[in-house]
Amino acid sequence: MSTRLLQRLFFGAITLFLAAPIVIVAGVSLNERQTLAFPPQGLSWSWYAEIFSDPGWRGALLASLALATLSAALATAIALPLAWFLWRRYAPWANIFRLLGVAPFVLPPVITALGLLSFWVTAGGYGQPWTAVISHAIFFVTLPLVTLTLGLDAIDRSLIEAASTMGADDRTVLRTVVFPLILPNLVCGYAFAFVLSLNEYIVAYMTIGFTLETLPIKIFNALRYGYTPTMASVSIFFIAISALVFTLVARWGDLPRLLGALPSDEH
Amino acid sequence: MRREPPRRAADYAPLVFPALMLLVFFVVPFGTMVAVSFFRRQPGGFYTPDFVLGNYERFLSPFFGNVLAFSLALATLAAICAVALAFPFTYLLTRRPRRVQTRWLIGLLSLLSLSEVIIGFAWSTLFSRTAGITNLLVALGLMSQPRALLPSFGAVLTGMVYQALPYAVLVLYPALVRLDPTLIEAARTLGAHPARAFFNVVVPALRSTIVAALIMVFVFELGSYLLPQILGRPQHWTLSVLITDQAIYQSNMPFAAAMALFLVLLSLALVGLTLLIGRKEGAA
Amino acid sequence: MTGLVLRDISKRFGATTVVDQVQLTVPEGGFVCLLGPSGCGKTTLLRMIAGLEAPSTGAVWLDGEDITAVPTHQRNLGMVFQSLALFPHLSVGENIAYPLRIRGRSRAEQARRTEELLNLIHLPGFGDRPVAKLSGGQRQRVAIARALALSPRLFLLDEPLSALDAKLREAMQVELRQLQQRLGITTIVVTHDQREAMTMADLVVVMGEGRIRQVAAPIEIYRHPADAFVADFIGSTNLIELQLDANGRAWAFGCALPGLLAQGPGRATLSIRPEDLQLTAPGDGAPVGRVSFVRDLGATIETFVEVGGKVLVAVTTPRARAQAQPGDAVGVVLPPENCVVLAS
Numbered sequence: 001m002s003t004r005l006l007q008r009l010f011f012g013a014i015t016l017f018l019a020a021p022i023v024i025v026a027g028v029s030l031n032e033r034q035t036l037a038f039p040p041q042g043l044s045w046s047w048y049a050e051i052f053s054d055p056g057w058r059g060a061l062l063a064s065l066a067l068a069t070l071s072a073a074l075a076t077a078i079a080l081p082l083a084w085f086l087w088r089r090y091a092p093w094a095n096i097f098r099l100l101g102v103a104p105f106v107l108p109p110v111i112t113a114l115g116l117l118s119f120w121v122t123a124g125g126y127g128q129p130w131t132a133v134i135s136h137a138i139f140f141v142t143l144p145l146v147t148l149t150l151g152l153d154a155i156d157r158s159l160i161e162a163a164s165t166m167g168a169d170d171r172t173v174l175r176t177v178v179f180p181l182i183l184p185n186l187v188c189g190y191a192f193a194f195v196l197s198l199n200e201y202i203v204a205y206m207t208i209g210f211t212l213e214t215l216p217i218k219i220f221n222a223l224r225y226g227y228t229p230t231m232a233s234v235s236i237f238f239i240a241i242s243a244l245v246f247t248l249v250a251r252w253g254d255l256p257r258l259l260g261a262l263p264s265d266e267h
Numbered sequence: 268m269r270r271e272p273p274r275r276a277a278d279y280a281p282l283v284f285p286a287l288m289l290l291v292f293f294v295v296p297f298g299t300m301v302a303v304s305f306f307r308r309q310p311g312g313f314y315t316p317d318f319v320l321g322n323y324e325r326f327l328s329p330f331f332g333n334v335l336a337f338s339l340a341l342a343t344l345a346a347i348c349a350v351a352l353a354f355p356f357t358y359l360l361t362r363r364p365r366r367v368q369t370r371w372l373i374g375l376l377s378l379l380s381l382s383e384v385i386i387g388f389a390w391s392t393l394f395s396r397t398a399g400i401t402n403l404l405v406a407l408g409l410m411s412q413p414r415a416l417l418p419s420f421g422a423v424l425t426g427m428v429y430q431a432l433p434y435a436v437l438v439l440y441p442a443l444v445r446l447d448p449t450l451i452e453a454a455r456t457l458g459a460h461p462a463r464a465f466f467n468v469v470v471p472a473l474r475s476t477i478v479a480a481l482i483m484v485f486v487f488e489l490g491s492y493l494l495p496q497i498l499g500r501p502q503h504w505t506l507s508v509l510i511t512d513q514a515i516y517q518s519n520m521p522f523a524a525a526m527a528l529f530l531v532l533l534s535l536a537l538v539g540l541t542l543l544i545g546r547k548e549g550a551a
Numbered sequence: 552m553t554g555l556v557l558r559d560i561s562k563r564f565g566a567t568t569v570v571d572q573v574q575l576t577v578p579e580g581g582f583v584c585l586l587g588p589s590g591c592g593k594t595t596l597l598r599m600i601a602g603l604e605a606p607s608t609g610a611v612w613l614d615g616e617d618i619t620a621v622p623t624h625q626r627n628l629g630m631v632f633q634s635l636a637l638f639p640h641l642s643v644g645e646n647i648a649y650p651l652r653i654r655g656r657s658r659a660e661q662a663r664r665t666e667e668l669l670n671l672i673h674l675p676g677f678g679d680r681p682v683a684k685l686s687g688g689q690r691q692r693v694a695i696a697r698a699l700a701l702s703p704r705l706f707l708l709d710e711p712l713s714a715l716d717a718k719l720r721e722a723m724q725v726e727l728r729q730l731q732q733r734l735g736i737t738t739i740v741v742t743h744d745q746r747e748a749m750t751m752a753d754l755v756v757v758m759g760e761g762r763i764r765q766v767a768a769p770i771e772i773y774r775h776p777a778d779a780f781v782a783d784f785i786g787s788t789n790l791i792e793l794q795l796d797a798n799g800r801a802w803a804f805g806c807a808l809p810g811l812l813a814q815g816p817g818r819a820t821l822s823i824r825p826e827d828l829q830l831t832a833p834g835d836g837a838p839v840g841r842v843s844f845v846r847d848l849g850a851t852i853e854t855f856v857e858v859g860g861k862v863l864v865a866v867t868t869p870r871a872r873a874q875a876q877p878g879d880a881v882g883v884v885l886p887p888e889n890c891v892v893l894a895s
Contacts, residue, residue: 078284089273091272097289108489109490111534134292158632176652201384223391242381243373246372256369
C-alpha cells in the first residue's frame with residue numbers, strides 16, 4: 001500500500017504548491033493594517049470594500065469588466081460566422097482564417113502586443129479605449145472559434161437531413177436544430193474569452209496602458225510604486241470570478257469533454 | 268443542407284466580417300512589424316522607412332546573445348520542471364472519477380487564466396521577508412531569521428513553473444484521459460509494481476505526447492514577461508522583457524520588431540515541430 | 552398516374568457509377584423493399600427519392616408531377632434514418648411535433664396530433680420524456696411517429712431495424728407492416744435482410760451493383776429468381792452448371808436430367824433450393840455423390856453432399872427420410888418442377 005501513500009503524498013504536494021500562493025494572498029488581503037503581513041495581524045474586510053469604494057480601483061475594475069464584456073462579444077461575433085462557414089461549406093482554402101485566428105494566441109503575447117502597438121501608432125487611434133476592445137478580440141478569437149468548431153463538428157449530419165425531410169429549409173434548420181445544439185459552446189467560448197480578457201496584461205498595457213488602467217495594469221503599478229492589501233483582495237476577487245465562470249460552464253456543458261476527453265456514459 | 272463548395276456570392280457572406288477583421292487587425296499589424304524591423308532608427312526615438320539589416324546585426328552582440336541564451340535556458344528549464352511535475356499529476360488525475368476531474372479542471376482553468384501580475388504578486392509575497400514562507404521556517408525552527416528570497420533566479424523559476432503547471436496539465440490531459448487503463452493492468456498481471464509499470468509502460472507509450480507538451484510549454488514560457496521583472500533582477504530579464512523595454516523605454520522600435528520577428532519564427536518552427544510529431548504519432 | 556415513378560435514374564460519384572439506369576414504379580399505398588447487399592446502391596436510390604442526393608441522370612415523378620428539382624423540404628415526405636436522428640435537445644413530444652411546429656401549426660393542434668401519434672405507436676403519455684431515456688425499440692417508434700406526423704405522401708425508411716436485437720426486430724417488422732396497412736401510405740424500406748423483405752413487402756426490388764435485378768412479390772422472387780445473383784441472395788440455393796445439348800436436354804455431372812428442357816445447345820445454371828433436393832440410394836442414372844457432412848439442427852437436418860467437385864446441400868425434417876451418414880454414397884435427384892434454369 002506504500003505506492004498508494006506515495007501517490008497521495010505527491011498529489012497533495014502538488015496541490016499544496018498550487019494552492020499555497022492563493023492562501024497566502026487571501027490571508028494578506030484580510031490584514032488590518034496597510035502592510036504586507038502573513039499570518040494577518042487583525043482581520044478586516046476593508047480591503048475588499050476598497051475595490052469598490054476607492055475611485056482608482058473602482059475605475060480600473062469597471063474598465064476591466066467593460067473591456068472583457070465587449071471584447072469577448074466581439075471575439076465571439078468574429079468566430080461564429082467563421083466557424084459556421086467552415087462547417088457548412090466545403091472550402092479548404094478558408095482554413096487560412098482558422099490559422100489566423102489561432103496564431104495570436106499561440107505565439108508569445110508580446111509579439112501580438114507589439115504588432116498591435118505599431119499598428120495603432122501608425123493608423124491612428126493609439127490610446128483610445130476601443131483599440132483595446134479590438135485588440136483583445138483579435139487576441140482571443142481562437143477561444144470561441146475552437147469551442148464552436150467542436151460543437152458544430154459534433155452535430156450528427158443526419159439530424160440536419162431529418163429536419164429537411166420534415167419540411168425545414170436552411171434557415172429553419174439553423175434556427176431550430178443547429179443553434180440550440182451549439183449554444184453551450186457559444187457560451188463557453190464567450191466565458192473563456194471574458195475571463196482571459198479580465199486577466200490580460202500585456203496587450204492592454206501596450207495599447208491603452210498610458211491612458212487607461214485596467215486592473216492588471218493597476219496591480220502592476222501598485223507593485224512598483226506602493227503596496228496596498230487591495231492588490232491582494234483584487235487578486236482573490238479575480239480568482240473567485242474565474243472559478244464562478246468556469247463552474248457555470250461546467251454545469252451547463254461537459255467540461256472534461258470540452259478539454260479533450262471522450263464523451264462518457266457516466267453522469 | 269449538404270456540404271458543398273460555395274456557389275453564389277451570397278454563400279460567401281458569413282466569411283466577410285471575420286476575414287476583414289483578421290486581415291486588418293492581425294495580418295496588417297504583423298506586416299507592419301515585419302516592415303518596421305527593417306527600418307532605420309533615428310536618434311530621438313523616431314524611425315524612417317528604410318531597408319537596413321542593422322537591427323538584425325545587433326543580434327550578434329554579446330549583450331543580445333546573453334539575453335537570448337538566458338531566455339532559452341530559462342524556458343527550457345521551466346518547461347522540463349513543469350512537465351515533469353505535470354505528467355504524473357495529470358495521470359493520477361485522469362484515474363479519478365469524472366466528477367472529481369471536473370472540479371479539478373475548474374480549479375486549473377481558474378489558475379491558468381490568472382493574470383501573470385497576480386501570480387507575480389502572490390509569489391513575491393510568498394518569498395518576502397515579512398509575509399513569506401521563511402516566516403514559517405523560522406516558526407518551525409529551521410531558520411533563525413526571516414529572509415527575502417527574491418529577487419533571485421530561483422524565485423523567477425518557481426514563478427514560471429507555477430504559471431506553466433496548469434497549462435502543462437491541460438496540454439497533457441487529452442492524451443492521458445484517453446489512455447487505455449488496461450495497459451497498466453496488463454503490466455501488473457505480468458508482475459510489475461505499479462510505479463514500475465508507470466515508468467516502463469505509460470511513459471514510453473506517451474513519449475511523443477511528452478515531447479509535444481515540452482515544446483508547447485517551452486513556447487508558452489518564452490512569452491513570460493512580467494514574472495522575470497517582478498521576481499528577478501535585470502540580469503534575469505528575458506527576451507520578451509527586452510523587446511518591450513526597447514520598444515517603449517528605449518524608443519527603438521526597429522530593434523524591438525526585429526527581435527519580435529525572431530521570436531515568432533522560433534515559436535512557429537517549434538509549433539510546426541509539435542504538429543509534425545503529432546502527425547507521425549497519428550500515422551503510426 | 553399516381554404513385555412513385557423513377558425513370559432512367561443514375562448516380563455517379565466521379566468515375567464510380569453507384570446507381571445504374573433504374574426504372575421503377577411503386578403503386579400508391581404499396582409497401583416496397585429495396586433489397587440487396589451493402590454497396591448495391593439501395594440507400595443512394597432512397598436518398599435520391601428523398602431529394603438528399605441529386606440524380607446524375609433521370610427523373611423522379613410523384614403523383615404525376617416531376618419532383619426531381621424540388622428540394623427535400625418541399626417534397627412532403629416522412630423519412631426514418633438508420634441512426635434515427637432524434638433531436639437530442641427536444642423531448643419525445645417535441646420531436647414528434649417538430650414538423651407541425653415549423654409549419655406554424657397551433658399549439659392545440661400540435662398537442663392533439665402528438666397524442667394521437669403516441670397512441671398509434673403504443674407509447675401514451677411519453678410526451679415529456681427526454682429522448683436519451685428511451686430504449687432502442689421506443690426510440691424507433693418515436694422516429695416513425697415523427698415521420699408520419701404530417702401524413703406524408705411517401706414514407707421512406709433506411710435500414711430502420713438494423714440497430715435492434717433479433718427478437719425486437721422480428722416484432723417490429725410485423726408492427727411496421729400492420730401500421731402501413733392501417734394508414735395505407737406508400738412505403739419504401741431499404742434493407743439487406745431478406746427475411747425482413749419477405750415479411751413486410753408487397754413488392755421486393757432486388758438490387759445488385761447499382762442495377763435492379765428483379766422486381767416481384769416476395770414468394771415469386773423466391774420460387775422464380777431471375778438470375779444467379781437473385782437466386783443466391785434470397786434464401787440459400789444450390790447452383791449447378793448445366794450443359795444443354797442440341798435437343799435442349801440438360802446434362803449435369805455427366806448425367807442426363809430427365810424432364811428438364813431448355814433452349815440449347817450451350818451452357819446454363821440451374822438453381823434448386825435445398826429443401827427440394829432429394830437424396831436416394833445410388834443407381835437409376837442419377838448423379839452419385841458422397842456425403843461429406845451432416846448438420847442436425849433439431850428442427851431440420853442439413854446434409855452436405857460432394858458431387859463432381861461441388862458441394863450441394865439438402866435440407867429435410869428428421870421424419871422425412873432415413874438419415875445419411877458422412878461417407879455414404881447417395882444419388883442426387885433434381886425434380887424438374889423445382890428447378891429454375893437461369894442464363895449462365
